[in-house]
Amino acid sequence: MWEPLVLRYSQLNKINLESILSDKIPAIVIRNFYDERNCQMIAGRIRNYKQSAFQNGKLKHIGPFLMSHTTNKKKYFEDAKDAQREFEKIFDGIKNPITHICESISSKFPNHSISLAREFKNDYSPAVIRMHEKGKSVPVHKDNVRYEGKEYALSDIDCQLSCILHLQESESGGDLVMYNKQWKKEDEKFRNIDFGYSSKVVNSSEACKMSSFNAGDLVVMNPNYYHKVTEITGNTPRFTLGMFLGFYRKDYKIITWA
Amino acid sequence: MTDIIWGNGSKVLSANSFVLNVTHRKDGNKQDYSDSEKIIMSSADLPGLPQNQSDWDEESLKTCVVDAFLKCEVNQRDESGVILAKVSHSGAGGY
Numbered sequence: 001m002w003e004p005l006v007l008r009y010s011q012l013n014k015i016n017l018e019s020i021l022s023d024k025i026p027a028i029v030i031r032n033f034y035d036e037r038n039c040q041m042i043a044g045r046i047r048n049y050k051q052s053a054f055q056n057g058k059l060k061h062i063g064p065f066l067m068s069h070t071t072n073k074k075k076y077f078e079d080a081k082d083a084q085r086e087f088e089k090i091f092d093g094i095k096n097p098i099t100h101i102c103e104s105i106s107s108k109f110p111n112h113s114i115s116l117a118r119e120f121k122n123d124y125s126p127a128v129i130r131m132h133e134k135g136k137s138v139p140v141h142k143d144n145v146r147y148e149g150k151e152y153a154l155s156d157i158d159c160q161l162s163c164i165l166h167l168q169e170s171e172s173g174g175d176l177v178m179y180n181k182q183w184k185k186e187d188e189k190f191r192n193i194d195f196g197y198s199s200k201v202v203n204s205s206e207a208c209k210m211s212s213f214n215a216g217d218l219v220v221m222n223p224n225y226y227h228k229v230t231e232i233t234g235n236t237p238r239f240t241l242g243m244f245l246g247f248y249r250k251d252y253k254i255i256t257w258a
Numbered sequence: 259m260t261d262i263i264w265g266n267g268s269k270v271l272s273a274n275s276f277v278l279n280v281t282h283r284k285d286g287n288k289q290d291y292s293d294s295e296k297i298i299m300s301s302a303d304l305p306g307l308p309q310n311q312s313d314w315d316e317e318s319l320k321t322c323v324v325d326a327f328l329k330c331e332v333n334q335r336d337e338s339g340v341i342l343a344k345v346s347h348s349g350a351g352g353y
Contacts, residue, residue: 067352070350141350141351143353148347148350148352150306151305188351193349223352
């Protein structure tokens, strides 16, 4: 069975994480990874976040993500700088969840350095906070900076993991579905015009559905496997914080970005 | 309004032209487009392809367009049927 490993942080070790990189398991769900009260505080601040930052409601995220700036590095790095300031405000006075993720991963890879990715003195965006409201779903997609981030220096990483911290859950929907199929370039013929892929790309692929997330749960996954988020059907929006880890194996180095 | 077609790049013909396997057509396009069209790039916005046209070559174009999902905004079709188009990456395959 291809299914996620569900554990508490105290049970997490390097072997678990390597199991994702070596394709033995699709994901690890770490229960109660981040303090639930902090999640509630952050969610409250997100709800009160100035609407202009969401471009009059058209965008539902705080912080840029590299894949939406594949050929516009200047804009990405400008937005990344702004995002750092916004995150400082949102996490003011509480344990920064981005730092918490980095420290936790670092403790499992003690011989690796970990740092926010930088390029020509520009910091990459450390994370992206996404708001998914009722009716929103995320189609089948993959995340692979080695392919789509060719303009960026970090596209030479050896492998990529994705970390998604759940800050607020909806009453229903918003499940993560992962398919036991990794992206390959020939699959580009299944691309949708705007985002992601036709569901035909995962026809007959084994799937696992992850639901019942709680605020504070962290999901670590190999994002080159196709995945999707099912429609949010509850009234409460789903808030997540996402970031990537990139591994340079020979250099024992981990970089982070969004 | 400009006609737009989308699809995957296949054979590279020169430093600025290739064959597009058309998968999507904009509703309301004025012209018809077959499932395979020859494209000459008037300009490009593709990850990995130099901005300066004089720096384009067949090898770099192969790396950037073969199998890649591309958006072609049609400028014109010449008498031989070849399309002159602005070529860019389309949307994103992920976050």
